[in-house]
Amino acid sequence: MSIALSEKEIAPLNYFLHSYGPASMPTLHLGWIFASIVVVVFLIVAGLLAGALLHKRPQNSGKIDDADKGLRWVYIGTSISTCLLLAMAVYALITLNTVARPPQAPALTLTVTGYDWWWKVEYEYDDPRLNFVTANEIHIPVGVPVLVKLKSADVIHAFWVPVLAGKTQMIPGLINRQWLQADASGVYRGECTQYCGLQHAHMALEVVAQNPAEFQRWQTAQHRRVALSPASDAGWKVFMEHCSGCHSIRGTEAIGAHAPDLTHLKSRSLIAAGTLTNTPEHRERWITHAQEIKPGARMPSMVLPPAELTALSAFLSTLD
Known part of the structure; x- marks a missing residue:
């Protein structure tokens, strides 16, 4: 059973504290670990700097091994930081591989095209007669992966729904792919995160995650043609x-x-x-x-x- 969330609970900048889908959870953990490493390194450097400022250096005793002792610590610090950066790079690549593909076949396929400055959303089905187009709003069923094919009609854009998945570039002439899955019903804010011109900051979209019955009703309504009166x-x-x-x-x-x-x-x-x-x-x-x-x-x-x-x-x- 899905749990409906208020817009306050799923505010876009909550992505550092919250994840509402399996495509964003590994990235959330990556952010926590990297942030923790940065804080620890900062505290170590700050502590060493404070110690150096407070510690009165003794007069040079004339021994030649003082410089060697200093270099020894430089070598140790360099070795530790190199290993740490390598481990972070490996973990980042593992995370990237983890979120590259959904754990099961997507239940729905969309093509999202970025324009200056709006989003075209095409719903694709095995029967082309069922395809339809909407704009600036994506509806998805809760609890299943959705494949999103990403294109650009003009300049480079970037598609990002922070609490559902990471960022993916939209490059003219190419089709990139990512997947979304929402484990809770609600309205999730998305943004373009690649500067694309004057109104870049006003290029947003909403992802509306609905339980299967609600999504089916919405989908049926979208297939209905307009009757002019x-x-x-x-x-x-x-x-x-x-x-x-x-x-x-x-x-x-x-x-x-x-x-x-x-x-x-x-x-x-x-x-x-x-x-x-x-x-x-x-x-x-x-x-x-x-x-x-x-x-x-x-x-x-x-x-x-x-x-x-x-x-x-x-x-x-x-x-x-």
Whole structure:
């Protein structure tokens, strides 16, 4: 049985103290051991420095073996530090090998593509007709490994969900791989950790770990195509005129490929790659002030008459 965790309990910077999956546990132990070694070395060096400052050196007795005694300690210290660094390197390589592959076959395969500055998430199935695309939010079932294939559409990015797995580079022209597994249901924050330009700090995503039944319901909802209603006609026309060149909505004529897929936009908790919560007010603000909120983003600040903005906002609210 999985245990639901609050967002406070799984805050991103808790990765040094907490791990919520087998892909991050070995890295957690590695961090603890390396930090302990650093603290011990610091205390030894500080102690030696304090001793040297407080100890009054006797007058040179004229014996020539004083220098030899000093060199002897240099040799001993160098030998110990060399062995310690070698042991740390070996342990780091063992950890890297441990987290390189999951203990069992992945139950789900995703492809995550980094853009300036958002995430495209593609769910892949044996039957291609079941594939679907979403953005900036990853849903996974609890307790099973998930294979994540990582790509970049422009510059080098890095995918990191701190309490679930380590960092992996996303390099243009290459496909890297890592795996995630959450052992507790909850919402886990992810980040790009490779500086990728002006809005690097505003390139976040959420991993939502759900029990199998909840994940299946979410997956079924994502497969559902949007049904346009007459009540949304005005907003749909505004969307097609101003938004469809970049955004797509499955099952409609909107097939833009340069911006996030908006098929089930309302079901997401955040927009603009984690910059704003997904509320009608924030959606309108993002549409009209995108370049003030996220300067340099590909989303332009749009100037729309109030009636068109209201209609567009109402249409977006139907995309659940």
